[in-house]
Amino acid sequence: MRELTYDEAAVEAVAEEMRRDPKIFYLSTDPIPPLLREFGPERIRATPIAESAMTGMGIGAAGCGFRPIVDWRQVTFCFVAMDQIVNQAAKIHYMFGGQARFPLLFRATVCGGGRVAAQHSQSPYSMFMNVAGLKMFLASTPYDIKGLIKTAIRDNNPVISFESSRLLRLKGPVPEEDYTIPLGLADIKREGSDVTVVALAWLVHEALAAAEELAKEGISVEVIDPRSLVPLDAGTIRDSVKKTGRLVIADEAGPTAGFSAEVAAVATEDGATFARLKAPVKRVCALPVPIPYSPVLENHVFPDRKRILAGIREVLREGPAQAA
Amino acid sequence: MRELTYDEAAVEAVAEEMRRDPKIFYLSTDPIPPLLREFGPERIRATPIAESAMTGMGIGAAGCGFRPIVDWRQVTFCFVAMDQIVNQAAKIHYMFGGQARFPLLFRATVCGGGRVAAQHSQSPYSMFMNVAGLKMFLASTPYDIKGLIKTAIRDNNPVISFESSRLLRLKGPVPEEDYTIPLGLADIKREGSDVTVVALAWLVHEALAAAEELAKEGISVEVIDPRSLVPLDAGTIRDSVKKTGRLVIADEAGPTAGFSAEVAAVATEDGATFARLKAPVKRVCALPVPIPYSPVLENHVFPDRKRILAGIREVLREGPAQAA
Amino acid sequence: MSLSPQGRSAASPATNLPPETQREMLRQMLTIRLFEERASADYRAGKIYGVVHCYIGEEGVAVGVCSALGPQDRIISTHRGHGHCIAKGADLPRMMAELYGRQTGYCKGKGGSMHIADFSIGMLGANGIVAGGIPIVTGAGLAAQMEGKGGVAVSFFGDGASNAGPFHECLNIAASWKLPMVYVCENNLYAAQTAAAATHALPDVAARAAGYGIPGEVVDGNDIFAVHQAAHRAVDRARSGGGPSLIECKTYRWRAHTERKGQPDYREQAEIEAWKGRDPIARLERQLREESALDDAELQSMERQITAAIEAAVAFAEASPFPLPEQATDDVFAA
Amino acid sequence: MSLSPQGRSAASPATNLPPETQREMLRQMLTIRLFEERASADYRAGKIYGVVHCYIGEEGVAVGVCSALGPQDRIISTHRGHGHCIAKGADLPRMMAELYGRQTGYCKGKGGSMHIADFSIGMLGANGIVAGGIPIVTGAGLAAQMEGKGGVAVSFFGDGASNAGPFHECLNIAASWKLPMVYVCENNLYAAQTAAAATHALPDVAARAAGYGIPGEVVDGNDIFAVHQAAHRAVDRARSGGGPSLIECKTYRWRAHTERKGQPDYREQAEIEAWKGRDPIARLERQLREESALDDAELQSMERQITAAIEAAVAFAEASPFPLPEQATDDVFAA
């Protein structure tokens, strides 16, 4: 199968949907060149640096029958539009009693690793997860991002595509044929029986590397990529933990009230899952600090395969494991 | 001891600190009358409806040696200022290498119950908890709010005081003498041995009511009010769960990646706590929906003493409880 | 033009609107007033919940502007939304049922006073966040431009909202893109308790239009014909591809910022009384009588009809069921 | 006044600044340029990380404005911050060490190019969020007003930032409260790849001042004396309680938006060349020579000194240790 980068796969998803549906148009402060070339400046619009207006205009046009894509670019730029996201996009369908639909795709680059410091590096998806009325996902492969973006564009609600800055150049197989991936469906990226690692984005790849290494020692790691954050596929996560009895969560965001906390809660509030859990849950996350610039510092802040390995070893050591 | 309302206690804390320190001033779109009368329009400033500017101006004045208080009023109004909160206030001390201090108190009313619908009812504190660089608390009594606000005003960092709309008129004893309550210190509002309920704000009172009722059945409930969200007193929570073996978390916010998820993770990632946990963790939260207007609907969305009771009974039923 | 309560502006020039149109404008203004008087009473009686913001005294703006619009045109409102709803043609029973928190309300009881919308008539909703609607309706303007059918979008907002960032961002985009927009600032001189004089660098919000190269006009918001004519010019301009305009309507709210009991109102009583003397409804009545386009009998019949319609709306609301508790989880997402 | 690259404006009137001041202005502009040429080279060599935005071509603005300020005055910068730092008197070794990500940098390696600040000299920081600094420095203006010692605060921001909400909110507040502020728009005609012509309703950002009743002036940003004089007037006005001003400096960046390799630059080569012909540094050199205030020997010695200072800064940076990994958890909160 042909290979595309994560970034190319995302743009291809947009382009294919735009060819199919003339109601789709695109707003961002700097247009993406191939989209601009193909669709022209009427459908690929360069906006002033006014993300609040841009986001609200997307909502308004959606309510009038269009299907806008609003690209915030770095997720940190969308905080200026937070009212439009949280008070408007998320609530408007509900508070008007469902009388109009607001099909909207928001795109935002998250994660760190670029040495661009605190105002350009953040993984704040859990801030949005707590807001009722928004769907969102964070893909880890070119295949997944294409399928998820297509689903999101066809969805009749605001959906946020968080996209990992570390993966933009990652290549992977992407079929030529049209396909979609439903929201709310986790992907088991590797099957295993001793421990479950729930990981997001770049850390899916780091978890797979860790799993590879542990396989040499006879330890079998299951790697689950939820892909979709809201809705979250609690069933797949719980089934895996019921099987392995151990849970490590790897996330490039800070732990506090993060995605990782939600997964910990999802696992430990379910009776059947809790009953099989043999060791404490382990969160392998960024340190709770703004992201620093200097490579030495930035590298120290983020989790990686080594910390995932250490986390896995910790949950294997702890609890009534040996007894089981 | 004399009694004050929650709201009066908060205003008294501000007034006492303002008398003590001329560097404190207050920004909000509608000044609080008693503060305006005492301190005049130079120190109690009415701003245009421009929360983004207001918040940033607080940051700038703080960096120049003042100690501003920025009152967003309804927390939903602060989303227009989210860039200044998340990208600036939270990060500025760190990204500039600690060279300047930014003492700032933000005030925001949270929670629901007022039939004011989705754009005026939200409990989004977990959105801020995930952001490194912000301290925050949510008091449940007049005594606590006064002591915490005073601490926050004296702190050299941005601190958010979330204040419960349901409690504004709640009366309680408040000493005349100066006192402060440290951030990061939970308060055990009721001691008990069978189950731990970690609750916030209004739900502290609902949990106490539930505990009273269960006491009649011989069930002993410990009610912990963390008060401070960041830093969170994990030690007190864990110690309690180690003692009781059961954890219910009651929060007026939605569960997803919420405060409740964080407490679940804090309890279940700690080896000693996990080892004593006899039943799954239980979250008693708002339904994950925007807040509706009609009383029938709004009442259904929020947890209350009945749901806390049900949650407690559930964790008492489940797990190897009877065996212990 | 800048207006004091005494009104330095001359009465607007004789309009060439047909008398039935003028009477319809009166009928709509009266409907707003009587609807809100009833809503206010029912709020105090505990039948309406939360918070209600009354538009009484400002009726000339909503009706003056909406009478210059067609059904394909779209508007957005503020937290003070009843007037805009009624002027755009919303259904009184469904409005009242929404205030009563009933299943049959415009938002099935989920929105209440601050969130009444009727997308089917181009009313994109009241909005509880100051200036929050301006970007959304500017998106409706973009939609109208892309649809290419001559539709126009109108943003209503207060003097308070004109100090917020989205106002600026949207005026600039609308001007750059020549969107078919009309921005209508309802300058009632206060944002909640705060006087506009204390928070605005200049008394006229309309002066800001110059920064974007678009027309900015101050009109007496209590003179419905002046409002209508200004709106008409702006709508024509927008429809014909000329881009956006800013119209500032000087007006005044008669009641406190909200209907909440015990809410302070720091405005001077004399100021309130002076503005009551400039009642847009009484003014139109007077004009119509002077032109012999209205007599006592007609007026009484009009009032009777409106009162009956409001009674019917209340009866509908009262008879409608509350939502079922479980319906709280409906409508989070569209199918 | 509106400027094309050819420059319709006449050269600014003969200045009465003493020659040593004029030479100091030249020295500062040259320092900015040579510092950035070195930073750019070191970035390409992998010694500087992340992203670097160069100010080359726009030096006249930072130096022209800051030369009108005193040490008690405060400024804030943008993502393109080196020029403002140097013009306000920041230390080159600590700047370079920050770019190199070292412990001895201004931010201990936590900030990098986009976040250099020196509060001790009134430089409140570069800022990675477009328009993010405007409210913060307006707070510094409020602080100055409350301190009552005649301090002034200056906000530097781009043409792109002038379309963002905080610009509007702050101009209005500063004008209402008569804050001692100078708002300096560096209109380099582009926001990243997007031409200002495509996103601004009017070519002159300065036109927006009228909406707030404050002075708005367009100056040739490549004419350092014109900038200095405009800044001087605005600073005087602010210091004496007259409130804020908006100064728009038309200028141009010579390099791509960032130094990132392979980054596209869609601007016309001819446009870039035309603007290089209007180099603010060459222009001041020429003027000084014409006035016999500078000769080759002096210029060469100045360049040697600056080069040596930059070499010393690089040597300091190179010799400085990287932070320890554990220091990543320092400085989240102040004691």
Ligand SMILES: Cc1ncc(C[n+]2csc(CCOP(=O)(O)OP(=O)(O)O)c2C)c(N)n1
């Ligand atoms: C962003 C935001 N800040 C504050 C409020 C609280 N608030 C509601 S209405 C209002 C005053 C609005 O004034 P104006 O825009 O002039 O409209 P008016 O009420 O006078 O019609 C305020 C401050 C809000 N709803 N949203």
Ligand SMILES: Cc1ncc(C[n+]2csc(CCOP(=O)(O)OP(=O)(O)O)c2C)c(N)n1
């Ligand atoms: C809120 C926000 N949106 C987008 C960006 C990305 N961005 C960085 S610089 C820039 C262009 C800024 O243009 P301008 O203000 O004219 O400054 P210049 O780069 O020309 O000096 C953009 C869009 C950002 N940093 N912040």
Ligand SMILES: [Mg+2]
């Ligand atoms: Mg008003």
Ligand SMILES: [Mg+2]
């Ligand atoms: Mg620019």
